[in-house]
Amino acid sequence: MSSDALIRRLSADLAPVRRRSAWRDAAIVIAACMLEIALFRALGLMRPDMGQAIGSAYMQWKLGGLVLLAGVSCAAAIRSFAPTASSRAGLSVAIALAGGLAVAGLFIAPAGAHGDALLERLSPLHGMLCALSILVVSLPVMGILALLMRRGAPTHQERSALACGLAAGACGALVFAFCCPANDPLYVIVWYAAACLGVTAMGRWLLAQRFRL
Amino acid sequence: MRLHPLLTLIQRPSPRGEGQARARPSPCAEWDRLMIAAQDGHGGAYRRLLGELAPWLQRYFERRLPPGEVDDAVQETLLAVHRRRHTYDPAYPLRAWLAAIAKRKWIDQLRGIGRRPTDALPDDLAISDHEAMVTSATVLASLLEQLRPAQAQVIALVKLQGYTIEDASHETGLSASAVKMNIHRGLARLTAFIEKTDDVE
Numbered sequence: 001m002s003s004d005a006l007i008r009r010l011s012a013d014l015a016p017v018r019r020r021s022a023w024r025d026a027a028i029v030i031a032a033c034m035l036e037i038a039l040f041r042a043l044g045l046m047r048p049d050m051g052q053a054i055g056s057a058y059m060q061w062k063l064g065g066l067v068l069l070a071g072v073s074c075a076a077a078i079r080s081f082a083p084t085a086s087s088r089a090g091l092s093v094a095i096a097l098a099g100g101l102a103v104a105g106l107f108i109a110p111a112g113a114h115g116d117a118l119l120e121r122l123s124p125l126h127g128m129l130c131a132l133s134i135l136v137v138s139l140p141v142m143g144i145l146a147l148l149m150r151r152g153a154p155t156h157q158e159r160s161a162l163a164c165g166l167a168a169g170a171c172g173a174l175v176f177a178f179c180c181p182a183n184d185p186l187y188v189i190v191w192y193a194a195a196c197l198g199v200t201a202m203g204r205w206l207l208a209q210r211f212r213l
Numbered sequence: 214m215r216l217h218p219l220l221t222l223i224q225r226p227s228p229r230g231e232g233q234a235r236a237r238p239s240p241c242a243e244w245d246r247l248m249i250a251a252q253d254g255h256g257g258a259y260r261r262l263l264g265e266l267a268p269w270l271q272r273y274f275e276r277r278l279p280p281g282e283v284d285d286a287v288q289e290t291l292l293a294v295h296r297r298r299h300t301y302d303p304a305y306p307l308r309a310w311l312a313a314i315a316k317r318k319w320i321d322q323l324r325g326i327g328r329r330p331t332d333a334l335p336d337d338l339a340i341s342d343h344e345a346m347v348t349s350a351t352v353l354a355s356l357l358e359q360l361r362p363a364q365a366q367v368i369a370l371v372k373l374q375g376y377t378i379e380d381a382s383h384e385t386g387l388s389a390s391a392v393k394m395n396i397h398r399g400l401a402r403l404t405a406f407i408e409k410t411d412d413v414e
Contacts, residue, residue: 001288003267003284003287003291004264004267005286006288006291006292007260007263007264007267007291009258010259010263010291010295011256011257011260011263011294013256014251014254014255014256014259015254016252016253016254017252017254017298017299017327019252019299019300019302019303020299020300020302081300082300082302083300083310083313083314083317084305084309084310084313108278111395116328151299151314152297153293153297153300153314155313155316155317156278156408196315
């Protein structure tokens with residue numbers, strides 16, 4: 001088919017399109033996170049002592065840090081769905097932020113776990129369950145980001161997929177943080193980071209080659 | 214009331230030609246307005262836009278791809294423009310948006326060339342136009358300089374000059390599997406290099 005024939009075919013019966021809006025995409029992701037939190041609350045899975053815990057430095061570090069990380073990584077992912085944008089800068093900021101939060105966490109006194117042995121503080125069995133739960137909780141956000149990526153036009157698919165994975169992992173960790181009874185920053189640094197890395201790798205693997213322009 | 218962007222396009226120049234240069238929108242600004250109209254479902258504006266984009270894309274790919282790949286790349290890009298037209302943000306120039314898509318298609322096309330089996334070229338191949346080939350060869354030569362000599366040599370022999378793997382193996386003294394490996398690695402390196410390069414036409 002010649003280019004002229006293709007142009008005639010494409011322009012025949014042209015339908016109006018709704019312009020992609022990054023704000024709308026962001027609102028959809030935020031709504032999904034809020035819905036998950038509301039669902040946890042409705043099912044009675046929220047941390048029972050949330051009222052008191054929210055005032056502690058540990059909880060503020062955990063929730064504040066995850067909100068920041070989720071925000072930055074979601075912004076990087078959503079921004080990269082436009083063909084002219086790249087997620088490189090956003091990803092760099094998100095990775096630096098995650099590192100900074102981990103270091104900051106080491107300076108926060110763990111609530112009642114000072115003298116415990118390392119293995120006891122890490123509690124591997126609970127930690128793995130937490131990581132697995134974060135992975136499951138991050139799946140809806142991953143699915144939504146995949147749909148948004150498909151509707152967008154990312155020109156650096158690998159980096160976009162990486163940003164989507166990181167964003168889904170951070171959102172999953174943020175939602176799960178409302179239910180997680182752990183009070184030790186070391187536990188959060190190790191297991192939440194492991195879960196986020198797992199989801200990021202999964203996103204990179206699942207989404208990178210799926211979508212073509 | 215805000216005027217429809219199309220109205221500004223169909224305005225006729227004043228008979229006296231007053232301020233004609235100022236009133237006449239630049240081609241890029243015109244493309245922006247045509248795309249906005251196309252997003253609103255105006256087929257005529259869209260046809261005109263694609264008609265103007267096609268030669269631009271033709272020139273873009275002629276400088277970057279072997280002649281046989283240019284038409285495919287142009288049509289692939291036009292299809293991508295059509296499928297992703299809702300992602301164009303009117304706050305930014307269309308040309309940057311188009312160049313980003315074209316660059317992606319260029320990379321895809323290069324990957325496609327790498328995957329495709331290569332046939333030897335016939336000796337009596339007719340060549341109609343040298344200019345595009347010379348330009349394309351210049352760009353390709355500068356790209357090949359980014360590679361190791363062994364990789365550049367086998368890519369030039371097999372992918373550009375049409376040698377078979379066996380002929381290239383005889384020519385370079387390398388084994389056939391080494392030739393294939395050098396081609397594979399060289400093309401991967403080229404693709405990575407192009408992806409890292411900020412190339413906005």
